[in-house]
Amino acid sequence: MNTGLQKYFPMIRTRAEVLAEIQNQPKLSGNFQNWKKEQQEEFLDCVTGAKGVKILYDAFFKEIMNPETTPERLEQFLSLVLGESVKIKCVLPTDNSRIADESSLLIMDILIELEDGSLANLEAQKVGYMFPGQRMACYSADLLLRQYKRVRGEKGEAFSYKDIKKVYTLILYEKSSKEFHRFPDEYLHWIRPVSNTGIRLEWLQEHLLIPLDIFRLNLQNKGINNELDAWLTFLSADEPEMIEQLIKTYPQFKPMYQQIYEICRNTExxxxxxxxxxxxxxxxxxxxxxxxxxxxxxxxxxxxxxxxxxxxxxxxxxxxxxxxxxxxxxxxxxxxxxxxxxxxxxxxxxxxxxxxxx
Missing domain, CATH: 1.20.5 (Single alpha-helices involved in coiled-coils or other helix-helix interfaces)
Structure with a gap:
């Protein structure tokens, strides 16, 4: 009899089945034995549905939120966080010469051009300490400079600075730094230039910071109240009870979990x-x-x-x-x-x- 998440995703295998496959293949068995005991248990819990899979793992996120194969998912998420309808025009290649040091706890990096010409860079960090404001400013400047070079090259003498569109830097923090914990009830931090006089000019750089650990604390007290809450729950929650509640209230997430557990059947x-x-x-x-x-x-x-x-x-x-x-x-x-x-x-x-x- 299927229990837990197996009730909803029958393709999830039992612990005994996964262990048997690992033990029957020397390569897999060797890798498994090299892990610490707690790491072995975490892996088995994820692939057998005892706990939810960590969606922010690079391969899972890029598979589930791939803007080339399933753009509607990323469009829906970005529309909710940006507060306006978003259509993805194209996916841009990441630049190997970019300013950032990619040796930090970077989980994923998706760079897209929106229908209105704006650029959005979606990143996730395991540890917010490794992504301070200085680094974020460099990312945003890098993105703006890339757009400037491209547009100026395309326009030539007809180029105007008004041709440059906004650049959005969106950061998902799995574990945020101490600065965020001064605001325990806030998990959507918009950063935009503001003048001391109230004058309004068309500034191009905007940042949205989402500390998922603080969202989870609020989730325990307030529950899932809207579609944005549902998306942030999908990205951060690994408790089977919370996943069950999510797919019952918002069934559009069920196919995404199905896709994840199909991937989990490939043990190697x-x-x-x-x-x-x-x-x-x-x-x-x-x-x-x-x-x-x-x-x-x-x-x-x-x-x-x-x-x-x-x-x-x-x-x-x-x-x-x-x-x-x-x-x-x-x-x-x-x-x-x-x-x-x-x-x-x-x-x-x-x-x-x-x-x-x-």
Missing amino acids: RVMELYSEELKILDKNTVQLMIDEMQDEIDGQKRRLIQKDEQLIQKDEQLFQKDKRIDHLSLENEQLSRQYKQQMQEIERLKRELAGQKQ
């Missing part, structure tokens, strides 16, 4: 995908630890500099006190001499007075 392919994700995670966990240690070292260095400055200030204060003490000592010495002189003068005057009386 899914194990290769999972191994690649583990390699990226291990590599970047080390990098994250190095960065955190460097931050700690930099913090200690700043504190040492501050203490040195405080010592210098204290030395200066002591020096000034010593100067005042020296000055007071000099004054005391001068007063003492004056006192002695005055006493001597008084004694002289007394003798003179006594002589006059005699």
Whole structure:
């Protein structure tokens, strides 16, 4: 009898079936044994439906949200987050010479041109710490420059800066950085240029940041209330109960899960995908630890500099006190001499007075 997600997706295999296939193929068995126990359990839970598959894994996301084969899915998602109807004109190749350092915890990268000529770059990050505002600005500038070069080349002398359309940088964070946790009720952060006077000009760069971990916290309290909530649940939730609720309320997601579990039937392919994700995670966990240690070292260095400055200030204060003490000592010495002189003068005057009386 099918239980859990198998009720909805009969192609999901049992734990025993998956393990039997792995054990019968030396290559798969060797890879499986190289994983840690918790990694083995996570893999088995995902492919057997005990837990949902992580949709943001590169291969799964690009398969399910492929703008070339199923553009309507990405169009629907972008329409909801951008707040306007979106039609994908074409998928643009990623530029190998782009500014960004792709060794970070980058999960996927989809670059598309919309029907109105605007460009949208959709990225996902496992760790928000690795995608600070500076990097986001570079991505956006890179995207704008690419459009500028292309449009100027096409238009030639007829080129006008008004020919340049907006560029959107959309970032999905699986685990957001501490800045986002200052806003526990917000998970859609629009960043647009704003003037101090209210003047409105046609700015071209816009950013939308979506911390999925904060969305999940809100989901536990508020539930799925609209279609955008449904999409964010699809992208972030791996609890079977939540997936069951999602496909009952929004059945358009069921074919996407079916596609995912069809992929999971290819054990060798899914194990290769999972191994690649583990390699990226291990590599970047080390990098994250190095960065955190460097931050700690930099913090200690700043504190040492501050203490040195405080010592210098204290030395200066002591020096000034010593100067005042020296000055007071000099004054005391001068007063003492004056006192002695005055006493001597008084004694002289007394003798003179006594002589006059005699």
